[in-house]
Amino acid sequence: MMLSKKTKYGLKALTYLASVDGKEPVQIAEIAKHENISQKFLESILLTLRRNGFLGSKKGKGGGYYLIKQPEDIKMTSVMRVLEGPIAMVPCVSLNFYEKCDDCPDENKCSVHKLMLQVRDSALNVYRNNTLADLIS
Amino acid sequence: MMLSKKTKYGLKALTYLASVDGKEPVQIAEIAKHENISQKFLESILLTLRRNGFLGSKKGKGGGYYLIKQPEDIKMTSVMRVLEGPIAMVPCVSLNFYEKCDDCPDENKCSVHKLMLQVRDSALNVYRNNTLADLIS
DNA sequence: TTAAAATCCATTAAAACTATAGGATAAAAG
DNA sequence: CTTTTATCCTATAGTTTTAATGGATTTTAA
Numbered sequence: 389m390m391l392s393k394k395t396k397y398g399l400k401a402l403t404y405l406a407s408v409d410g411k412e413p414v415q416i417a418e419i420a421k422h423e424n425i426s427q428k429f430l431e432s433i434l435l436t437l438r439r440n441g442f443l444g445s446k447k448g449k450g451g452g453y454y455l456i457k458q459p460e461d462i463k464m465t466s467v468m469r470v471l472e473g474p475i476a477m478v479p480c481v482s483l484n485f486y487e488k489c490d491d492c493p494d495e496n497k498c499s500v501h502k503l504m505l506q507v508r509d510s511a512l513n514v515y516r517n518n519t520l521a522d523l524i525s
Numbered sequence: 526m527m528l529s530k531k532t533k534y535g536l537k538a539l540t541y542l543a544s545v546d547g548k549e550p551v552q553i554a555e556i557a558k559h560e561n562i563s564q565k566f567l568e569s570i571l572l573t574l575r576r577n578g579f580l581g582s583k584k585g586k587g588g589g590y591y592l593i594k595q596p597e598d599i600k601m602t603s604v605m606r607v608l609e610g611p612i613a614m615v616p617c618v619s620l621n622f623y624e625k626c627d628d629c630p631d632e633n634k635c636s637v638h639k640l641m642l643q644v645r646d647s648a649l650n651v652y653r654n655n656t657l658a659d660l661i662s
Numbered sequence: 663t664t665a666a667a668a669t670c671c672a673t674t675a676a677a678a679c680t681a682t683a684g685g686a687t688a689a690a691a692g
Numbered sequence: 693c694t695t696t697t698a699t700c701c702t703a704t705a706g707t708t709t710t711a712a713t714g715g716a717t718t719t720t721a722a
Contacts, residue, residue, distance in 0.1 A: 389526060391614040393680065396637050403636040415698070424628035429681055435700070448689030449697045464640065477528040491561035499540040499660035500533050503601065506655070510647035518643070523636035529710065552667070566712055572669075585720025586666045 395471040397425045398433045399523075402442065402467065406459040406520050413445070413452030433471075440470045459521035468515055475515065476508045483508075532608040534562045535570045536660075539579065539604065543596040543657050550582070550589030570608075577607045596658035605652055612652065613645045620645075 400423045408414055416434060420427040434453050437443045444456045455462075468475055469484065479487035480495055481504045488495075495501050537560045545551060553571060557564040571590050574580045581593045592599075605612055606621065616624035617632055618641045625632075632638050 389528070389609055389611070389614060391526070391637075391641065392678095396615070399637050399640070400635075413698095417698090426681065428683080431699080432681090432701090438699095445699060446689080447687080447697085447699050449691065451689070451698050453699090472526050474526070477526060478533070498537075500528075500536050502660055503536070503651070503655060504528065506651045507648055510651050511644055514640070514643045514647050518640060523639050531710075550667095554667090563712065565714085568668085569712090582668065583720080584666095584668045584718070587721065588667050588719080590668090 389477070392472060393429075394433055395468070397423070397430055398437060398471045399467065400425070401430060401434060401453075402437070402455070402462070402520055403523055405443070405453065405455050406462075406524055411454055413450065413454050415452040418452070436470065442467070442470070455520075459524065460519050462520040464515040464518040464520075465512065467520070475511055476504065478504045481505045481508050483512075526614070529609060530566075531570055532605070534560070534567055535574060535608045536604065537562070538567060538571060538590075539574070539592070539599070539657055540660055542580070542590065542592050543599075543661055548591055550587065550591050552589040556590075573607065579604070579607070596661065597656050599657040601652040601655040601657075602649065604657070612648055613641065615641045618642045618645050620649075 401419050404419055404422060405414060416427055416431055419425070419434075420430045423430075434443060434445075438445050438453065442456060442462065443453045445451070445453050465475070474482045474485040476482035476485070478489070478500065479485060480489050480492070480498075480501055489498075492498050492501070538556050541556055541559055542551060553568055554564055556562070556571075557567045560567075571580060571582075575582050575590065579593060579599065580590045582588065582590050602612070611619045611622040613619035613622070615626070615637060616622060617626050617629070617635075617638055626635075629635050629638070
């Protein structure tokens, strides 16, 4: 149930990029230093963020990463799904990654299902109500 | 962010014990079979549930496990904390297991902190509003 | 005293997560 | 065109967590 460091670092990097604003590319090294993150690890995280449409990049001198969208338009639901995976804690209550449990003959009678549905909805509610912009102010 | 099988199986076992009711001990083998759980794995789970005051046990022939409290009095907050650990997804927002982050100079300015506080509160709200009895009906 | 059942202890197997290494590619500056 | 700078990419090592297993011990009922 712990948040992975990948997600934690990814969120911090996004926040930093949003805070410096401007379309000026920011170098990995600068982000890593400012947020106390291993540069090499951060590198791979930024790569997945770019591949998933959150960041743009520029190579060579003066290069680096920058936000593609406005912070107000970056929803936590999508960030979490890309970095952390499904928001649901069990596949049988997942909206985007549904899977039936091997055990469990009847979902509707399953206590775990019943509880985790509520947990998913409450988490979803939080992520839907937060954009990157909300985490800065 | 996935629910561990330990927690899943533990919840199912508790639910089953609550459903058979009566103070008759139920054998591990019976629970395991009914819920499609590896008996050996379930064994260790029931043991921790007993050590944490949820279950009583009786040894020898005719022995087994049984609920110590009424299902209405078993809160999901305490079950989750024992089986899954802290409800918070980062230690810096945990009520019962608080720890400062090594990185992160100022919690109050941390975006991850800000988001995870909300997630914790929403999850807590769900767990506080559910007892074992609620999961059966 | 025998059989059934929980308990205890130690170990392994498998999976996920974290981090690093090393080179390939591309862009910019001079 | 060469050097520098920085991203891009793949692989893998190390660590931790999760899941499962095996076997010896103790308790209880009949």
